[in-house]
Amino acid sequence: MVEERYHPQEIEEKWQRIWEEQKSFRIAEDSSRPKYYVLEMFPYPSGRIHMGHVRNYSIGDVVARYKRMRGYNVLHPMGWDAFGLPAENAAIERGVHPESWTQENILYMKTQLKRMGLSYDWERELATCEPEYYRWNQWIFLQLYKRALAYKKSSSVNWCPSCKTVLANEQVIEGVCWRCETPVMQKELEQWFFRITAYADELLQDLDRLEGWPDKVLTMQRNWIGKSIGAEILFPLVDREGALRVFTTRQDTVYGATFLSLAAEHPLALELCRGTSQEKTVKEFVERIREVNQARRGEEEGEKEGVFTGSYCENPFTGEKIPIYLANFVLMEYGTGAVMAVPAHDQRDFEFAKMYRLPIRVVIQPKDALLKPGEMTEAYVDEGIMIGSGPFSGLPSDEGRVKVALFLEEKGWGKQDIRYRLRDWGISRQRYWGTPIPIIYCDKCGIVPVPENDLPVTLPRNVPFTGKGGSPLLENRPFLEVSCPKCRGVARRETDTMDTFVDSSWYFLRYVSAKFDSAPFDSMKANYWMPVDQYIGGVEHAVLHLLYARFFTKALRDLGLAKVDEPFTNLLTQGMVCKETYRCEQHDWLFPGELAGSEREGWRCPRCNRPVEKGRVEKMSKSRNNVVDPEELIAAYGADTARLFTLFAAPPEKDLEWSAQGVEGAYRFLTRLWRFVIQHREILAAATSDLSQMELSADLRNLRRLTHRTIKKVTEDIETRFHFNTAIAAIMELFNAVSSCAKDGSESDGEIRVIKGALEAMIVLLCPFVPHVASELWECLGQQTALEGVPWPAYSKEAMEEEKLLIVVQVDGRVRGKITVPADASGEFIEEEALADPKVRRFLTGKEIQKVIQVPRRLVNIVLEG
RNA sequence: GCCCGGAUGGUGGAAUUGGUAGACACACGGGACUUAAAAUCCCGAGGAUCCGCAAGGGUCCGUGCCGGUUCGACUCCGGCUCCGGGCACCA
Numbered sequence: 001m002v003e004e005r006y007h008p009q010e011i012e013e014k015w016q017r018i019w020e021e022q023k024s025f026r027i028a029e030d031s032s033r034p035k036y037y038v039l040e041m042f043p044y045p046s047g048r049i050h051m052g053h054v055r056n057y058s059i060g061d062v063v064a065r066y067k068r069m070r071g072y073n074v075l076h077p078m079g080w081d082a083f084g085l086p087a088e089n090a091a092i093e094r095g096v097h098p099e100s101w102t103q104e105n106i107l108y109m110k111t112q113l114k115r116m117g118l119s120y121d122w123e124r125e126l127a128t129c130e131p132e133y134y135r136w137n138q139w140i141f142l143q144l145y146k147r148a149l150a151y152k153k154s155s156s157v158n159w160c161p162s163c164k165t166v167l168a169n170e171q172v173i174e175g176v177c178w179r180c181e182t183p184v185m186q187k188e189l190e191q192w193f194f195r196i197t198a199y200a201d202e203l204l205q206d207l208d209r210l211e212g213w214p215d216k217v218l219t220m221q222r223n224w225i226g227k228s229i230g231a232e233i234l235f236p237l238v239d240r241e242g243a244l245r246v247f248t249t250r251q252d253t254v255y256g257a258t259f260l261s262l263a264a265e266h267p268l269a270l271e272l273c274r275g276t277s278q279e280k281t282v283k284e285f286v287e288r289i290r291e292v293n294q295a296r297r298g299e300e301e302g303e304k305e306g307v308f309t310g311s312y313c314e315n316p317f318t319g320e321k322i323p324i325y326l327a328n329f330v331l332m333e334y335g336t337g338a339v340m341a342v343p344a345h346d347q348r349d350f351e352f353a354k355m356y357r358l359p360i361r362v363v364i365q366p367k368d369a370l371l372k373p374g375e376m377t378e379a380y381v382d383e384g385i386m387i388g389s390g391p392f393s394g395l396p397s398d399e400g401r402v403k404v405a406l407f408l409e410e411k412g413w414g415k416q417d418i419r420y421r422l423r424d425w426g427i428s429r430q431r432y433w434g435t436p437i438p439i440i441y442c443d444k445c446g447i448v449p450v451p452e453n454d455l456p457v458t459l460p461r462n463v464p465f466t467g468k469g470g471s472p473l474l475e476n477r478p479f480l481e482v483s484c485p486k487c488r489g490v491a492r493r494e495t496d497t498m499d500t501f502v503d504s505s506w507y508f509l510r511y512v513s514a515k516f517d518s519a520p521f522d523s524m525k526a527n528y529w530m531p532v533d534q535y536i537g538g539v540e541h542a543v544l545h546l547l548y549a550r551f552f553t554k555a556l557r558d559l560g561l562a563k564v565d566e567p568f569t570n571l572l573t574q575g576m577v578c579k580e581t582y583r584c585e586q587h588d589w590l591f592p593g594e595l596a597g598s599e600r601e602g603w604r605c606p607r608c609n610r611p612v613e614k615g616r617v618e619k620m621s622k623s624r625n626n627v628v629d630p631e632e633l634i635a636a637y638g639a640d641t642a643r644l645f646t647l648f649a650a651p652p653e654k655d656l657e658w659s660a661q662g663v664e665g666a667y668r669f670l671t672r673l674w675r676f677v678i679q680h681r682e683i684l685a686a687a688t689s690d691l692s693q694m695e696l697s698a699d700l701r702n703l704r705r706l707t708h709r710t711i712k713k714v715t716e717d718i719e720t721r722f723h724f725n726t727a728i729a730a731i732m733e734l735f736n737a738v739s740s741c742a743k744d745g746s747e748s749d750g751e752i753r754v755i756k757g758a759l760e761a762m763i764v765l766l767c768p769f770v771p772h773v774a775s776e777l778w779e780c781l782g783q784q785t786a787l788e789g790v791p792w793p794a795y796s797k798e799a800m801e802e803e804k805l806l807i808v809v810q811v812d813g814r815v816r817g818k819i820t821v822p823a824d825a826s827g828e829f830i831e832e833e834a835l836a837d838p839k840v841r842r843f844l845t846g847k848e849i850q851k852v853i854q855v856p857r858r859l860v861n862i863v864l865e866g
Numbered sequence: 867g868c869c870c871g872g873a874u875g876g877u878g879g880a881a882u883u884g885g886u887a888g889a890c891a892c893a894c895g896g897g898a899c900u901u902a903a904a905a906u907c908c909c910g911a912g913g914a915u916c917c918g919c920a921a922g923g924g925u926c927c928g929u930g931c932c933g934g935u936u937c938g939a940c941u942c943c944g945g946c947u948c949c950g951g952g953c954a955c956c957a
Contacts, residue, residue: 216870216952223869223953230957248957261957304955329955339957347867348955421956542952648891649878655950657878661892669891675906716882726880729890736890808886813938815886853937855885863937 006674008638012772016117024788025119027075029528036072037529038063039508039568041537041545042079045105045127046086049112051577051620051646051658052538054630058643059574059652059722060536061118065768066718068119069792075529077511078113078120080106082129083500088433091465098433099461102129112631116639117771119788124514128503129433133510135456136520137502138438140552142449143559149195152447155426159187164470166430186290191428192437192496196551200225200420203550212570214653217542224543226421231405233340233414235260237272238312238321244268247335247419250345251408252400254317255389256363257340261306261327261352264289266337269309269326276310282326289328304329304352315340316413317390327352335419343379344371350379363388364397425548427499432463432472434497442484442491451485457493471495504545505552508532508567523561530564536652539573546571572722575655576619577646579626582612589625617657628658640770641667647724647769669732670773676739677759677777683747685782689757691750700754703741704799707758710734711795714765728769731762738762756781761793802857809834810861811843827854834860 019025029035040060043053064076080102087098106127113120126133144150158167162182166189176183196203204225207218230249237243244260262269264286273282285307306327315322329348330339343353343360353360360373364384371380386392386400395403408414428437436457438450450457460479463472473479473495484491506520512529513522546568553567582590584605595612596604603612620627633642645666650656677684696704710730717727738758741751760781767774767787778787802823807830809817817839821830831852834840844862853861 214871219870220952226953226956228956246957250957327955329957331956334956336957341957346957348957419956539951651879654872654879659878659892662878665891672906721882723880723882725878726882726890729880732890806886810885810938813885813936818886851937853885855938859885859938861885861937 004675004678006671006773008640008670008773009635011776012115012117012639015772015775016114018775018786019117019119019788020114022786024786025076025121026123027073027121029525030073031528033071033073035075035529036067036534037075037508037532038067038534039075039077039511039532039536041535041541042081042504042507043109044081044084044086045102045109047105047108049109049630051628051630053113054116054633054642055577055646055652055656056536056538056574057113057116057118058646059572059724060534061116061643061771062647062718062724062768063534063536063722064119065771065788066792068788069764069767069790071791075511076120077124077514078118078122079124079126079507079511079514080109080128081500081504081507082106082127083134083434083497083503085431085433088431088465089467091433092467095465097461098465099129102127102433115631115634116643119771124511126507126510126514128435128500128507131456131458132515132517133507134435134503136506136510137435137498138450138455138457139452140506140520140556141438141498141502142452142455144194144555145449147558149198149555150192151195152190152192154188154190155193156186157189157191157426159185159189161185162468164468189428191426192439192498193424193426194551196425196548197420197422199551199554200227200422201418202554203422203547206550206566210566210569210571213568214571214573217539217546217571217573220542221547224422224547228419228421230417230419231408231414232336232417233316233408235313235315235322235340238314240311244313244324244338245336245414246338246340247417248340250342250401251404252386252389252392252395252397253342253345253363254315254340254404255386255392256342256344256361257315257317257322258343258353258359258361259322259341260313260324261330261339261341261349262309262324263330263332263337264326264328265332266326266330272309272311272324278308278310281307282309285326289326304348304355306352306356308356316408316411323358325352325356333423334421344373344376345379345381347379347381350376361388425499425501425551427502428496429499430471430495431497432459432465434500435502436473437494437496437498439494440482440484440491441494442487442489444489445484445486445491448484448486448491454485471497473497501544501548505548506556508535508549509553509556509562520556520561526562526564530562531566532568534570534572535568536572536574538576542573572652574652575650577656577658578617578619579628579658580614580617581624581626582614584608584610584612586610589623591625619655620658633663637663637667638772640670640773644670644728644770648728649725651723651725653722669735670770672739673735673762674773674777676735676742677780680742681780683752684756684759685780687749687752687756689753689760691753691757694750694753696750696754698803699741700750701803703737703754703758705802706734706737707754707761708795708799711761711765711793712800715792715795718768724769727765731765734758734762763787764790764793805857807834807857808859809837809840810859811840812864813861816840816843823857827856830854830860834862 038060040056064074068074082102087102090096090101091098128134141150160167160177160182162180167177167184204222204227207221210218228249230247231251232245232247233251233254234243234245269286273279306325309324309326311324312321313324330337341349341352343349343358344362345364362371362373363386364380365371365387366380366382366384383397386395386397392400392403405416409416436459438455438457440448440450442448460476463476465472480493480495482491482493483489509521509526512525516522549567553562553564556562557565582592582595582603584590587605587607590605590612594606596606603614604610605612618624618626630642641663645663646656648666649662713730714727717723738755742755763774763777775787804820805823807819807821808815809819817837819833819837821833847864850863850865853863
C-alpha cells in the first residue's frame, strides 16, 4: 500500500539519491547538440544559505532543467567565492583558522544546496581559496604585469590607525572604523592596480551589443565609465615658466574663463604661492582640506571654499591675466586636477565666484532671454549662441565646441581629449585570506615577479590573527623571506593579497575545465562553452563584479586564451527577498515571534510594552530581524514547496515579498496534485493517453484543448520572459480543470485517457519547478524513463483549435453583451448575431448605427452616431 | 540635482501586438464533513447603487493625478504626484 499522504522529505531524499547515483547532471562537450551555459552567481560561504540564494538558484535551476529538456547540452556549475574578510574576522573573534572555517561552511552549505535538488554538475565545483584555483589568479596577474596592465603606484587609502589596517569604503561608516569606531585617516600607500582604463572605451562600446542585459545595468555601467569628450587646454603661467593643463568639456565657454581652480593636492599648489603674501594661507588650506577631504567624501556637498595662490596665468584666447585659486571641490583624481572656471556657465564656478567676488562673464546667450551677470542667480549651463568670443561669436555653442577644439590644436594651445570617470582598479588588500600577489622585492633588482614555475605562492597556514597591526603575513618569516629569483640575494615577498573581485572575474571560465592544471582553463573547452548564455544574480553586482568580469574576459582574449569579447550574453538581475518588519522606538527591530499583543489590538514591545510600529516590507537581513531560514522552511515543507513559492510569488526581476501563507498555498497545491494522482494511480498507470481515433465529448475536447494551450503558455512564459509565476498559474489552472472534470465520476475510457494526457503534460511542465514531486508522480503514472530526460512536450495546433468563440459585443465601447458563435463563422454572421442579441438591442433602439468594428475572434463594437 | 524603474481589489500579482481589467494564489465570508477542532471539499466576492419575494438581473464608477489621441486606453502621447533604486562637486 502506497503512502497516501504527501511526504516531501522522503520523496526528495529518494530522488536526490537517484540523481547522485546516476550522475544525472554530469555533462561534457558534445558537438552534436547545441550548448547552453546557465550560471548563477556563486555564493560566499558565510555558513548557511539564505533566501536570496534559494531564489537565485531556483531560478537558475528552472532554466537549466528546461533547456535540458529542450535538448540542449547544458552546463550548470556551482562553486564558492571563498576568500574574504568574514573568514578572517571569525579567526580574530573565535580563534578558528580561516581555512577551516571556510571549508566547514562550504561543506555545510553544499549539503543545503543539495537538499534543494539543484541540477548542478558537482564535479566542476571549485573554491577560490584553493591553491589550484588561486595559482591562476597569480598567473593571470603575471601576464597582466608583463603587458603593463598590472602596475604599482602610490595612492591614498582609508586607514584605521587603531587596527593598523586599510579599510574598504564600505567599512568606513560615517567617517569611523566599523570595528573600533576610531576616526579613519587617509594614508598614502603603494598599491597594485589593474589598468582597466586601457579597456574603458571597449567596455563602453560593447555595452551596445549586450541586448540581453537589463537597461538599468547598462545605464549604471555607462555612468560608471563616464566618458567625457572635451579638450585639454594649456594656460601659460604669468611671470614664470610652464603652463597649467586643464580638462574641460565646455571649451566653447573658454572666453568666459575668469580664473582657474586647482585641487589642493595639485603638485603646483604650494609652488605657486611660494614667496607671495598668500603662502601661509595656502599652506593652511591645503593641510585642512587633506584632512577633511576624503574621510568625509560624499557625505555632503558642503560650501564652496578656496584660496588665492598669489599667482596668475594667461587665458590664451583672451590674452587676459587671470588668478589661480585652490578650490575644495576640485578633485585631483579626475582630469588634470585643474579646471578653468567659467562662472557664468558652470554652477560650481558660479557659487565660487559669488563667494570670492570674482568676475562673471556671459559668453553663451540663451535663445529666449538676455543674461546679465549681475542679475543671475545661477549659472546658465545649457546650449545657446556664443557671444563675446572673438571669431567664434555668433556660433551655436555645440558647433563652437568643435571649432574651438580644432582651433586650439592648430595653435598648439592644447588638444582634443577624452576622459573617463572610471579609475584603475586597486587590487591590493592588506589581509591574509586572499590570493598572495606574486611579487618579490629585492634591494638590488627592485620589483621582481615570481617566476611562473614557482606558482602558486601559497598562503602559510601558521600565522597569528589578532586584528591589529596589518596583515598577518608580515609575521610569518618563512613566507616573507625569500631569495631574489634574479640575483639570489635576500629579498622580501609582497604581503598584500588580491581583492576578492579578482577571484570572481574569471571563475565562469574555470568551470569549463575545473581541474585543468596547465592553464587557467582549457581554451578548446572555453571555445565550446563560452559565452555564458544566461547569467543570474543580484543587482548589487551591476557595476563592480560585472564590469571586472567583462574586463578580464577582454584581457584574457588579448592574451590569446579565449575567443569571446563578452562573458555574459543574457543577464537576469533578480529582485530582493523582503519581509515585513516590526520596530519599537526604544528596542529597535523585533522578531515577529517575540511580539506581545495581537494583530487586531496592535502589537507591543515585549520589553517596554510600547506600541510597535509594523514597519515597511524590507529586504531580509539579520539586522532587521526579519529573516526566514531556508533550512527550516525546507524541513517543514520540503524543497519543492520552497522552490515553488519563490518562483510563484513574483516574477524573478521584481522584489519578492515573503508570505508564510503563500508558502502554505504552494504546499497545498502540491498536496492536492499528489493526492489526485495517488488516489487514481492504478487506473492511471494502466491507461494510455493515446487519443487517436477517439470520439470525445465536448467537455473532454475542452480539457484536451486546455492541456495544449497550457503547454504553449508555459513554454512561452519560460522561453521568452522567465515569467515563472504565470507559467505556474497556468499549470494550476489546468489542474483545477482536471479535478473538476474528474469529479462527476463517470470515468469513461476517453475521459481517463484525456485526464492522463493532461496529467502527463502537467508533470513534465512542472519538472523544472518542482523536480522531486514531479519525478515521483511521473513514476506513479507508470512511466519508466527518468523525467529530467523526457523531451519537453509539444503542443498541437489542431488540438488547440477552438470550436466556438465567445465574442464580446460593445456599443460605443462599452460591453453590452456576449455571444457564442462557431469558430468558422463569417464576419457578416457575427455582426448579425451581435445586432440580434437582446441585451445589445436595448441600446440600439431609436439610434442610428454609424459603423461596426470587428476584431476577429474577439469583439464587435457597434458605434452609434453622435 | 541628474539618470533608471515602479504605482492595478483586503494582499502578492495577471492582462504578451490598444480589444471582456482583476487570471492564479493568499487573506476573508458562508456552507459540507466532524462530538468538536484541524485538515479537506464546495460556494461567494472590485466599489457604489437600483429592480425583484426569490433565483437572478440592471446601471454607474473604477488600473496614482490632470489632460490628449482612438470606435475602444492599465497599455500610446503631453504635464504632474508619490515610492524605490543608482550616481552625485567628474570640470
